[in-house]
Amino acid sequence: MHDEAELIAAAAAGDRSAFDRLVRLKRERVVRVACRITGNWEDALDVAQTVFLKLWHGLGRFQPGRSFDTWLHRITVNAAIDQVRSSGPRGLVQPLPESGAADGIAAPAAEEADLALLASAFRRLAHGLAPKQRTAFVLREIEGLEVAEVARVMGVAESTVRNHLLQARRVLRRGLERDYPELVPPALRGTLPDGESS
Amino acid sequence: MSEHPDPTRLGREGLDPPERAALLAHVARCAACRGRLAAEDPSLLFSLLGLVAPPPDALERLSERVLAALPPGARGPRLGRGRLVGALAAAIVLAAVLAGVLWRSGAPAPRGGPAALGRPADVARPAAVGFGVEIHAPESAQLIDLSLGDTQLILIFDEGLEL
Numbered sequence: 001m002h003d004e005a006e007l008i009a010a011a012a013a014g015d016r017s018a019f020d021r022l023v024r025l026k027r028e029r030v031v032r033v034a035c036r037i038t039g040n041w042e043d044a045l046d047v048a049q050t051v052f053l054k055l056w057h058g059l060g061r062f063q064p065g066r067s068f069d070t071w072l073h074r075i076t077v078n079a080a081i082d083q084v085r086s087s088g089p090r091g092l093v094q095p096l097p098e099s100g101a102a103d104g105i106a107a108p109a110a111e112e113a114d115l116a117l118l119a120s121a122f123r124r125l126a127h128g129l130a131p132k133q134r135t136a137f138v139l140r141e142i143e144g145l146e147v148a149e150v151a152r153v154m155g156v157a158e159s160t161v162r163n164h165l166l167q168a169r170r171v172l173r174r175g176l177e178r179d180y181p182e183l184v185p186p187a188l189r190g191t192l193p194d195g196e197s198s
Numbered sequence: 199m200s201e202h203p204d205p206t207r208l209g210r211e212g213l214d215p216p217e218r219a220a221l222l223a224h225v226a227r228c229a230a231c232r233g234r235l236a237a238e239d240p241s242l243l244f245s246l247l248g249l250v251a252p253p254p255d256a257l258e259r260l261s262e263r264v265l266a267a268l269p270p271g272a273r274g275p276r277l278g279r280g281r282l283v284g285a286l287a288a289a290i291v292l293a294a295v296l297a298g299v300l301w302r303s304g305a306p307a308p309r310g311g312p313a314a315l316g317r318p319a320d321v322a323r324p325a326a327v328g329f330g331v332e333i334h335a336p337e338s339a340q341l342i343d344l345s346l347g348d349t350q351l352i353l354i355f356d357e358g359l360e361l
Contacts, residue, residue, distance in 0.1 A: 169241045176240045
């Protein structure tokens, strides 16, 4: 089994088989991040294809010792934001499906989280976020990256990331309370966060 | 030790990936912990989306599409900016050396003292030596085109070239 650094070096030297294995290693995360930013799997797959082709052409410039994942995340985020911007009204205004069927998520058993409902809610509410707020939220809260890593991926200061996160959480909380009250504990309903008024 | 982990740790930093994955898996199965997480901040419920994987057939299709879209032929490492500048500098030095050789081959050997260094009118000299450098950068190759009077030297750095 090749380790990741060996795969990267071999792919950078033009080894297609190594590149294919590298794609297989990274594709799930790339597609997942792209999907949470673009809002659907189809656009995410287009973004991922663009990302991996850019990777193929750019691997020769990758400097060993740097974080490959940070670099890959940055390419992914930039391509996904470009996709959101280029899709214009289609991506931002068109009503989004309420069902989670498009996510291929099975119905939950009792006690289990309704991931389809959560995916649908996020897809809908994330349209109220600026692309950078959405990106910061996806990388930090969904992908679990540390704030410092998110800042490196986005090429901004950590304080800027924290500010994007604050704004994103506020918009999402208000959206959940307004449109998905069943997901908000009764004690919190009717209370607006951070002293905001409606 | 409590049977339930603290779900609000999902909203904080310092969880390593395996710990986070285990905590997410628990919260996804446990309504009480989801309630605690939502009470901390309902937007943190979206962290559970980290458990949602793309459809497997979509990932296979992606791999096929990526491989099909790769340009044909082998690919060597692409010239980085630093290496391109280095190649250009080497080419300019080479061009200067060649220019010097051409110049000397057309001039008589110096005789006597400094006064003899002047060039006699009857000695054939190369026509004025023009010197130019052009860099072409198409998608898969860099070309450096050096012209020295009638002599032209073209350096090709082509990542798609198979030898």
